[in-house]
Amino acid sequence: MKSKTVLLFLLLLCIAFVSVEKNTFKYPKYFPKPVYQFENNQINDLKIELGRTLFYDPILSLDNTISCASCHNPYNAFAHVDHNLSHGINDKIGNRNAPVLFNLAWHKTFMWDGAINHLDVQALAPISHPDEMGESISNVLLKLNRNQIYKQLFYQAYGDSLINTERTLKSISQFLLSLISSNSKYDSMLLGKIQFNTQEQNGYRLFKLHCNSCHKEPLFSTFEFKNNGLTIDTSLNDYGRYRVSLMPNDSLKFKVPSLRNIEFSYPYMHDGRFKTLAQVMNHYNSIDLNNKKISTELKRNLNLSSNEKVDIIAFLRTLTDKKFLFDSKHTYPKNK
Amino acid sequence: MNVLFRFISFISIFIISYSFAKPLAGVKVVLIRPHQADSINIDGFKCYLSNIVISDSNKKKDLNPSNYHLLDFTSSDTATLYLSPFANANLLEFNLGLDSIINTSGALGGQLDPSNGMYWTWQSGYINFKIEGKSPHSPARNHEFQFHAGGYAYPYNSLHSINLELRPNKSFHLEIDLALFFKMISLRDLNHVMSPGPNSMKISKALASCFKLIEDEK
Structure with missing residues (x-):
């Protein structure tokens, strides 16, 4: 009797540990x-x-x-x-x-x-x-x-x-x-499992120089609100953060999105106005410096060459996490 | 074994019922409607009262057990607020609305369940009170007016703390005087408030001054 109780107790303990682990x-x-x-x-x-x-x-x-x-x-x-x-x-x-x-x-x-x-x-x-x-x-x-x-x-x-x-x-x-999502090529590089090729390496260097203050590693966003210089779409009249805070300074500010899996999450921006990453790169490369409302991080000329833009995009593709995108645990449930 | 189990459950039931045995005193809350001559018809009035504290002249305080009360006057002009009885109480303090901690705590249940219709879905936050109705003074569609007040974040925090003095050992009830509210708010200028902001603050301040403590006549 006593040994059975002890056994039962041990079994319960194991179950408890397994469930905590799980x-x-x-x-x-x-x-x-x-x-x-x-x-x-x-x-x-x-x-x-x-x-x-x-x-x-x-x-x-x-x-x-x-x-x-x-x-x-x-x-x-x-x-x-x-x-x-x-x-x-x-x-x-x-x-x-x-x-x-x-x-x-x-x-x-x-x-x-x-x-x-x-x-x-x-x-x-x-x-x-x-x-x-x-x-x-x-x-x-x-x-x-x-x-x-x-x-x-x-x-x-x-x-x-x-x-x-x-x-x-x-x-x-x-x-x-x-x-x-934490199984991209970028993550493997961080863990020292693989190395970036020359183009990705150069894109990463440029990214850290020009993009990382808002799209901060390793989540690739600070999740703060920024005005990135997009002109207002008058068919939507969306003033972003202003609607919530009612602070004039927040006009046209939107939350900085994460860049992980960016290769697969097109179209881009809060109103989906850009279809390709090349268009996004061109936007940031031609910021109107006379726009006083733009976030301070963007108040400078990037002067990126076409090769540099391509290198940054090559780096952005290393943020694709195929394991995440095709994980069967995330798709339509089997019990339906 | 079985006897032991029964004994334990008996003890725990005893402990649980003892700890809940402290009786609550029901305080009547009465809604005072605008005078007939004012032609203001109230269809619905709901409000949250929270953090209710009763204290005596020695500043001894009693925080009430359930501190969030949704009062609904949709079908009746009276509601009951359950408070713990407190000897020699001379001050009743409470908030009109819910504080920022509640407003940022995610999905809550009971009186704070978002399905009670007192929660904004497009922008997180509770509606502290709703006053809805019709009046010829309102130039809006169908002469309607709709006041949904709330907002917990700076600078549009519309929570109001209300202190009401009471004479010890006197029985009392609370009045919410909407006749007074509509003396402060002109329906011609303001008839729809649906979001946090300056107007929400304005009507919250007005309603907070409409709470009165009335001694019951013996």
Whole structure:
């Protein structure tokens, strides 16, 4: 009897250790400390899987046609390939380019203007936006509560089948947090596993000279708001951060995006106005120095030659993480 | 083994019920509507009160257990605020709205659940109060007015702290005087507030001055 109890105790201890091992948030040593507070939403594989199911399910939209994945495609680092502006129900067009989704645990704010202050409430914005999912969280909860598959998934993840706002949103966060991109050629170079070729090496040198103050390594962004000199698109009249802060100085400032996987996340900028990296390079190489509102980092002539621009783009391609882009854990869930 | 288990559960139930045994006193909150002559019709009024503290003349304070209260006057002109009873209390302090910590804590449940309709989805943050209705004074479509006030970040923090003195050992109720609110806000000039900013601050300041403590007549 006693030996059986001891055995049972040891078995439980092993299970405890295995689950701790399985459920920790892993990231490379050279990444900074995450911003996301995991103690309020501890990583758990079943919750990630539930979040993944929600992410790919159009049940979140008013007419059950649009899912998160409609504008966030895994093969494009969760951006919306070939679409400059996001799409919504009834073929409605939004007013911004869908951003990439990875390494979100390091973001202080979300959206191009930082209107969202916490990953856990991010999903409320596209769910409620009339040009995106056009739905309300209370109606999403009604639909999920009527669905036997979700009753079961919530039961597995949380120990009972209660489906509420907090659990739904935190599960989506769990899936988003699991999207870590840190297996690019650049990462292998940092770890000393491979070496850059001459062109990439030169591109990296130029990058550190001209781009790194805003697109800071190793996440390739400071996630701050900057005016990068783009003229306003009068069909959108999007003043960026100004809408949130109401500070005149924030007019036309947008959040600096990460450059990881940039090769696959075209079109570029908050309104998707550039289709190629060459166009982006040309923009930064021809900044209007008379523009007083432009961020201080850009107030100088880069004078890049065409070879130099090509070298920088060659370096940017080393930020492509094929393992991330084609990871089967990130794609449409099997249980659907 | 079984007996031991039953004993433990009995003890824990006893401890749990004891710790929750402290009774709460219900304080009535009454909504005072604008006078009929003002022709202002209120369709809905909801507000968050938070960080409720009761103290006595020795500055002894009692922080109330559940510190976020969503008061909803949609279907009734009275609501109840549950506070812990406090002997010789002479000061009631609370916030109209929710503080920046709550506003930046992500997805919360219960009274703070975003599905209560008191949360902005396009820009993170709680709506501290909503006043909606109709009046011929409003030049807006269908003579409607819609006040959604909030904002937790500098310089547009619209949270207001309210201190109300009370006489010890007297029973009282709270009044929210919307007749007074509409004396301060001209519907002709301001009839829609839907985001944080100067207007949100203006209507928050006005509503904060409409809370009154009324002693109950015996």
